[in-house]
Amino acid sequence: MNSKFEGIVLENSEKIVEMWLEEIGTLRKENRTESISIDLYESTNREFVDVIFTSIKSHGSTNAVEEFSEKIINLGWPLSYITDGLQVFRRVTIDFILRQSERVDTEYISNVLSSVDEWVEPIIRILVNDYSGNWEHIVSLQRVALQELSAPLIPVIDGITIMPLVGTVDTDRAKLIMESLLQGVITHNSEVVLIDITGVPVVDTMVAHHLIQAAEAVRLIGAKCILVGIRPEIAQTIVNLGINLTDFPTKSTLKKGFLTALEITNRKVVNVKSSENDIEKLIESIQGE
Template sequence: MNKQIAGYINEHLDEILERWTIKMEDEKDDRFFQIMSEKVIDNTVREFGELVVFSLTESEEVYRVKLNDFSVKIVRYGWSVTFVLKALTNFTHVLYDKMNEDGYLNEQNIISYTEIMTNWITPLTHSIVEAYSNVWDRTVHLQKMALQELSASLIPMFDKISVMPLVGTIDTERAKLIMENLLHGVVKHRAEVVLLDITGVPVVDTMVAHHIIQAADAVRLVGAKCMLVGIRPEIAQTIVALGINLNDFTTTSTMQRGVEKALALTNRAIVEVKDK
């Protein structure tokens, strides 16, 4: 019976996918069909239809390979779990309506076909969501590792002056890594002034400010001074609105001004050399 359903889907795949695409375009909470090119949409829709057929006709090993490849693709496209579930539900409805229109379903077989489709779509849903979740978790983990590696290094700029550029959201785990690298770098480079550059931090809330203040206090304990640079106007407004106390900080809006103040703290200055 599964092969009969698979055969029917294959025979009418183009029309089924066309109807399914129209139905999915009406889902207003996902922008996949609005922002992707027609070629990408057509290819993805075709792969989705083939995946459904594979679940009925191919071996578990072949199906799993196809399923994993498709899951990687839809994670990259930003499909949410909700959108994936709606896609499966809508495909089932379109298939049922099409079979009913063609007279494929009748009083004699509708109960058995409905039972078969239910028993087929439930494990299919579970397997797709499981594969999607695994790929998504792996992607998030890799992105998190990459972000940690990119945004927590103390870089010597001048003698006694170092800078740490911070990029992305700062959570408790990242704050711990930043603190460790910061203290290790201050001792290693014998820094007297450290510039914390928050230009790449999208949001500074109470928690982020708390982590930054802790980092500054720790730097002072090892004999250096911490400066906060890269404070954009919107960040300044947020800090004021939240009542965050940064009075113990030297703060500047740009790295350039921060470097000038850091040089002054170490009894140096940038001077213009005139041609003789």
């Protein structure tokens, strides 16, 4: 920063701070900080402006800026607070410097603008980059978490597993479904897999193609797929699109699909009460003989 302008700013730092605090306080609604308590808001403003002045006193050192950035990111402050604060600070500082001189020609104004920008721009860059890096990290973690939850395979009883799908099935997710399905069939020694699409909002040609591929892959390793959760609108879409699911057993509900899976594995649901009555009748007949 130009040494002359730096001197003006440092000598009048309190006045500039007061002007900045007054103006930034009117932007709480715009930068989404209304929910933050007044005490915390005011103390953070003071810390923010101190960091800005520290950067000019330390002649380019960014340590204080980086520490402040980490703090407000961890506290969840919006990026708009930072950008608004620095833009206001730039404007207030430029206006103050210009009012201190009788010279207001184009060259002088240009020198003031470039000098203040030389001071403020690096701070903006650091803070925005830190925010961006933090968001990218969070998004990356969320993506991994969603992938882990996007294709769960749940063993219910020996030989029968269920894969509930929720949300849109795109190409990347279809690949994950295929991998999870094949690995799960082998791990759980499954004979039948129920793919539940109750939570899939749209089944188009691409989604159906992915599901058919998954069912065929499961068949090749010795198991069988049943598609459950076929809602009326989904059934109508499949028919209108001419999608052939002849080799892919379908059921309207998970319950019906599970009963079919029991039949395939040579099991059935037995009414325990009826069974007890049958046993009692058998005992009575034996005793009667």
